[in-house]
Amino acid sequence: MTQAPTLTRDEARTTGPGPARRSRGRRGEELTKILFVLPAAVAMIALFGYPVVKNLLMSLQDYSLKTFFTGQAPWVGLRNYSTVVRDNLFSQAMVNTALFTIGSIVFQFGIGLALALFFRRRFPLGGVLRALLLLPWLLPLIVSSATWRSILEQDSGILNRTLTGLHLVSEPVPWLNSPSVALIAVIGVNIWIGVPFNVTLLYSGLAEIPEELYEAGQLDGAMGWRAFRYITWPNLRSVASVLLMLGVVYTIKVLDIILGLTGGGPANATQTLATQSYERSFVDFRFGEGAALSNILIAISFLFAIFYLRGTRRAVDE
Structure with a gap:
């Protein structure tokens, strides 16, 4: 008569209810993760999802000041988009938006990178100067706009008084009153506000580059511009791409800056898609058209984000 095989303690652990227990443990961990993420997801839907959907619906309706009294907003489909695109100011606003964005980004990034490289060197009061550099970024935008408006005032502004006192110009420059100069002045103010943000992120990226790379590069003759090209920039590229996006x-x-400085003038010289959307909604009370313009802005930002993500993924795969 054969004796039934007996299981050792280790075999009983592997063949017993252990796998089921581990499966239940994994489900519990997944449920815990979901519960931790759920409040953030609800907040995102409430604060971002609902306004986007509501704005999209408004852009497809005849939503005006009369709607607040009658409660009716007739469905008009894409008529609001057709109206704002055919407007003569739309093409000018598109060009101004492109010039404003490109000019601001290029100079903010270039100046920010130069200052970040400068502050990377150790010198007395370097930390104090970096802290003071953050002030333009920390000030409310409406305060910065009001301050710069007084500085750029044509007759009594301190900038024109300084330039005429140094005999650099013969007469005051109409920084905010001339259609050919106003956009440049607005871009300059936005550059001043955005440089601290660029310096902060780029300086953080530079601080993560190991000094051993520069020491090894010096042995191969990589100094100055060569060190920046072959060591600094490749290690800073990921931070720079996020910063540019x-x-x-x-x-x-x-x-805020454009409204505080010029209000979109003079002669619509500083009108952008953002200011056009604001004026259609809160000046002309044509909320449907304003929503259409804001959705066009969202679409442009979304397309740029897609190109950025595809480029980043391609760089990671390579």
Whole structure:
């Protein structure tokens, strides 16, 4: 008569209820993760999802000041988009938006990178100067706009007084009153506001580059410009790409600075898609058309984000 095989303690652990227990443990961990993420997801849907959907619906309706009294907003489909695109100011606003965004990003990034490289060197009061550099970024935009408006005033502004006192110009420059100069002045103010943000991120990226790379590069003759080209920039590229993407998304929708400085004038010289959307909604009370313009802005930002993500993925795969 054969004796039934007996299981050792280790075999009993592997063949017993252990796998089921581990499966239940994994499900519990996944449920815990979902519960931790759920409040953030609800907040995102409430604060971002609902306004986007509501704005999209408004752009497809005849939503005007009368709607607040009657409660009716007739469905008009794509008529609001057709109206704003056919407007004569739309093409000018598109060009101004592109010039404002490109000019701001290029100079903000270039000046920010130069200052970040400068502050990377150790010198007395370097930390204090970096802290003071953050002030333009920390000030409310409406305060910065009011300050710069007084500085750029044609007759009594300190900038024109300084330039005429040094005999650099023969007469005051109409910084905010001339259609040919106003956009440049607005871009200059936005550059001043955005440089600290660029310096902060680029300086953080530079601080993560190991010094051993520069020491090894010196042995191979990589110094100065060569060190920047072959060591600094390749290690800073990921930070720079994120910074440029954020810069475009933030800059393309800038409203406070333009309204505080010029209000979109003179002669619509500083009108952008953001200011056009604001005026259609809160000046002309044509909320449907304003929503259509804001959706066009969202679409442009979304397309840029897609190109950025595809480029980043391609770089990672390579």
